[in-house]
Amino acid sequence: MSDAVRRDKPSKIDMLPDDIKKMLDEMLRDxxxxxADILEAVNQRILDAGLDEEATISRSGLSRHAQKxxxxxxxLRETQAATKALVAELGDKPMGETSKLILEMGRTQLFKAMQRQLMNPDEDADIDIGEIKEVMRSTKWLEETAMKVHQREKDIRKAFAEEAAAKVEESAIQAGLTAEGAQLIKNQILGIA
Structure with missing residues (x-):
């Protein structure tokens, strides 16, 4: 039997009901x-579920699944560690949606590259950490620029509102409105309750 045929055929564990697979994976994490305890418990659960004796798993099948x-x-642990390192390079500044998206894309690409390396250790599937770091640095720069632009827009709106409020207050007083009435209008323009 060739390797290609074996890879396409699902294992007994792959064909187990979801609740039994979940139990198996939880036991492996414990x-x-x-x-031996896991094998006994899982095979008993398979039989209790009314499945055939042939659905029970072997010691070698369990071992392969545990290794996988x-x-x-x-x-996943390596991806999380790499992500933490990349985030550390970005600093602790708040990020916008674009930055979050780019960070997630970087994490996904890193995970895929690591997965390729694991599945085909003989192939040259090097992970270009330098390129990923450069993307993260660019993301940081873009985010800082966006924050500066946003702050500048807020400052311009505030200056315009203050100027408009002062002119309205002056006009209101000239039109005979009391100082309190003019101040109320000014406060509403400036967004003060």
Whole structure:
């Protein structure tokens, strides 16, 4: 049987009902359980669910699944560590939606590259951390620029409102409105309750 045929055929574990697979994966994450205990509990659950004896899993099948699960867990931990390092380079400034999207895209690309490396260790699937860092630095620069533009717009609106409020107050007093009435209009223009 060729490797391609074996890869396409789902394992017994892949064909288990979702609740049993979930139980299996939770037990694998629990370091206090031995594989022998897990095998016994899972096979008993398979039989209790009314599945055939043939649906039970073997020790080697469990071992392969455990290794695969651990490899994926390791990838996720490495991705999280790399993401933390990239976020540290960005600093703790608040980010806009675009920055969050770019950060998530970087995380996804890093995870995919690591997954390719795990699945094909013989192939040259190097992760270009330098390129990812450069994208993150560019994101930081764009976000800082956007924040400056936003602050400048706020300052312009505030200056315009103050100027308009002063002219309205002056006009209101000239039209015979009391000082309190003119101040009320001015406050409303400036957004003061």
């Amino acid at each position: 370091s206090s359980k031995t594989q 699960t651990e490899a994926i867990g390791k990838q």
